[in-house]
Amino acid sequence: MKKDARKIFYLGKGGAGKTTIAALTAVALSQKKYPTALISMDPAHNLFDIFQIQSTHTTVDLSANLRLEEIDPAYWLKKYLKTIEEQISRSYHYLTSLGLEKNLQILRYAPGLEEYALLYAYKAISEKYAGYRYLIIDMPPTALSLRFFALPQLSQIWLEQLVKMRKTILEKAKIIENIHQKRADEVPDRILKKLNSLIEENKKIYSQFSPEGNSSLYIVMNNDKLSVEESVDIFEKFQTSALTISGFILNKAGSADEWLMTHKVFRQPFILKLHESSKTLIGLEMLSEFSSGTAFQTYISDLMPKNE
């Protein structure tokens, strides 16, 4: 059976080095001949800048095994609203003449739709790159990332409650029909059917974020107070959800990092500790050179399948 791509998410404070670590990981894995896709989910992305690429496209093939893609949330939101518009047009025929598209586009500014656009994009991306071995995902800054990961769980609570309520309504309708000796309507309830399909879809996405779903979530942080505090915050927020952080990556570690041990979350060793590069890590050549260092190669070999 074909296995889905292994997904590696990098989270952390803005400027901690998520994009650089993601780029280094993708370069190193692709050089080991693993088909790798490097995806930037950050609305203010700078993925192409790191590779010094100037392109009007959102996707660039950097080598036979490395593809870069920058996600444009506005595009995915528009695409999502288009599908909703089509469904509404089919159900509410009399609305089609009112310029539904124009009126629905305002919904792109509705609270909560920014993270949904990302989730919608993620669904499409994970299907598109299912044949790849690695999907390296550079996440947006903390607030949006947390909302992105929390959304399926939050939606699940709502969906389950709505299903429960819908079932009670349908049960009561059935009792009434039985008392009136009317023949029960065998047509399945469209709303309940839709709710159930949303629950299934939601569970599928949520399971993809766990280690069982072949995913790892890493927090990239720097050796400074603000970055550390934010990383601890992210870790603690995840502890209240069903998802787990696989580890911390200390970027620009410096020499004095003992103070980090005051936080009990850092008592486990860092997955990766990188010291600041003497050269600016821009361009494929520089990234390739830096990722061939011992520390990074050890990290990469831990990401690689053990039986190969």
Added chain:
Amino acid sequence: MDKLIVFLRRKFQFLNNLTRRQATGILEWERSELENIFSLLVLGSFIGLPGTPTQITLELLPYMEKDLIRMVNKVQTASGPVSELFSNLSVG
């Protein structure tokens, strides 16, 4: 004799329907209230109530035409909840 049987049958049918209607009155009202709450939960964000995450509302919206009509109709009786309750309980 036949006429009597037909008469009695009709009478029985009438009483049967009447008792069944009485038996389901409250149940129907309860179901209708649940449907209203369901609609309010899903579509309430459109009228300023904190509600379901927007994407769930949008996904369900194409299937909720009847619910929207029911909500609009409900507005007409919303100003007289006590009279509606009394009517359902057959008081007065």
